[in-house]
Amino acid sequence: MQIHQPADLNDAIRLLASNDEVRCLAGGQSLVPMLNLGLVDPPALVSLRHVAGLDRIERGEDGSLSIGAMASQAALAAFQATGQHQVLVQAARQMAHPAIRNFGTVGGSLCHADPAADLPPAAVAAGATFSISGPGGAREVAAEDFFVDYLTTALSDAEILTGIAVPAPASNSAGHYYKYARVDGDYATVSVAVSLSADAGVCSGARIVLGSCAQVPLRLDEADAALVGSAVVDGSVDTDAVARAGTMLQQAAEPLDDVRGTAAYRRRLIPGLVARAVARAAAEIGT
Ligand SMILES: Cc1cc2nc3c(=O)[nH]c(=O)nc-3n(C[C@H](O)[C@H](O)[C@H](O)COP(=O)(O)OP(=O)(O)OC[C@H]3O[C@@H](n4cnc5c(N)ncnc54)[C@H](O)[C@@H]3O)c2cc1C
Numbered sequence: 673m674q675i676h677q678p679a680d681l682n683d684a685i686r687l688l689a690s691n692d693e694v695r696c697l698a699g700g701q702s703l704v705p706m707l708n709l710g711l712v713d714p715p716a717l718v719s720l721r722h723v724a725g726l727d728r729i730e731r732g733e734d735g736s737l738s739i740g741a742m743a744s745q746a747a748l749a750a751f752q753a754t755g756q757h758q759v760l761v762q763a764a765r766q767m768a769h770p771a772i773r774n775f776g777t778v779g780g781s782l783c784h785a786d787p788a789a790d791l792p793p794a795a796v797a798a799g800a801t802f803s804i805s806g807p808g809g810a811r812e813v814a815a816e817d818f819f820v821d822y823l824t825t826a827l828s829d830a831e832i833l834t835g836i837a838v839p840a841p842a843s844n845s846a847g848h849y850y851k852y853a854r855v856d857g858d859y860a861t862v863s864v865a866v867s868l869s870a871d872a873g874v875c876s877g878a879r880i881v882l883g884s885c886a887q888v889p890l891r892l893d894e895a896d897a898a899l900v901g902s903a904v905v906d907g908s909v910d911t912d913a914v915a916r917a918g919t920m921l922q923q924a925a926e927p928l929d930d931v932r933g934t935a936a937y938r939r940r941l942i943p944g945l946v947a948r949a950v951a952r953a954a955a956e957i958g959t
Pocket of ligand 1: 695696697698699700701702703704705720741742766767768769772775776777778779780781783784788789790791827831832833834857858859860
């Protein structure tokens with residue numbers, strides 16, 4: 673097998689386009705195990721490690737956040753985030769172990785699209801937009817539309833995720849990522865990513881996203897709407913509103929059934945974990 677190490681994005685795209693079976697290599701933390709197990713057998717890999725400019729994490733003057741696809745998970749975990757951006761940093765901090773986070777990249781995790789992974793629900797909760805480049809040029813896709821099915825994304829052949837952009841946080845906002853796992857460092861049994869904003873003691877925006885509860889991150893307009901307009905007093909959200917949101921998500925969930933928990937067990941956990949994650953986000957807002 674050949675390994676290409678281009679320094680230019682267009683060269684990387686050209687190499688990927690040369691054969692349908694050629695794959696990108698980012699941190700290798702999911703792809704290399706798949707190669708070892710014989711699950712994939714590409715004729716060549718295109719490493720993105722030397723492609724210039726893909727590993728930056730930058731806060732814009734307007735407060736927006738831009739994260740390059742090749743930024744390591746460890747770099748994101750160490751980033752000092754504010755407001756709703758915290759949901760991404762907290763998710764990165766809970767991924768696997770330090771050795772994996774040092775090699776594993778933000779883009780690799782998002783493109784692998786494991787339903788139990790931590791960054792996909794956090795990216796949806798943060799309202800991120802994904803930047804993609806390929807033979808047809810550049811395009812942008814909302815995080816929610818990027819995850820299509822189990823290990824399947826909206827990327828077409830020879831397309832590369834170059835980074836994600838997250839809008840500036842609202843002035844009175846917080847993000848929280850709550851991961852429920854069998855042991856520290858394991859994939860989530862169920863995870864809840866929350867982005868919350870409040871204005872004068874009233875919830876002005878909410879996004880609640882479940883991980884490991886469907887083939888893709890699960891968010892419902894009606895569950896988010898149940899929170900908007902409810903009281904946020906002394907760092908806590910109206911518990912009836914949160915319970916309604918939790919029940920809606922529980923009913924919509926089609927959880928995985930695997931070694932980390934049966935589907936029934938996961939479904940049972942949802943309302944309690946939603947309540948816990950929303951309470952922690954509200955406490956971080958502190959109004
Ligand atoms: C023991 C272990 C424990 C783990 N625990 C967790 C956990 O608790 N939570 C969690 O979320 N993850 C966990 N992971 C997965 C880890 O986060 C991986 O780093 C991640 O899934 C893949 O990132 P990578 O950079 O290593 O990508 P790679 O393995 O290099 O690539 C993964 C896939 O994405 C494609 N790809 C990569 N980058 C791009 C790009 N920019 N554009 C287009 N396609 C691209 C590749 O072609 C490949 O198909 C664990 C992994 C291991 C080995």
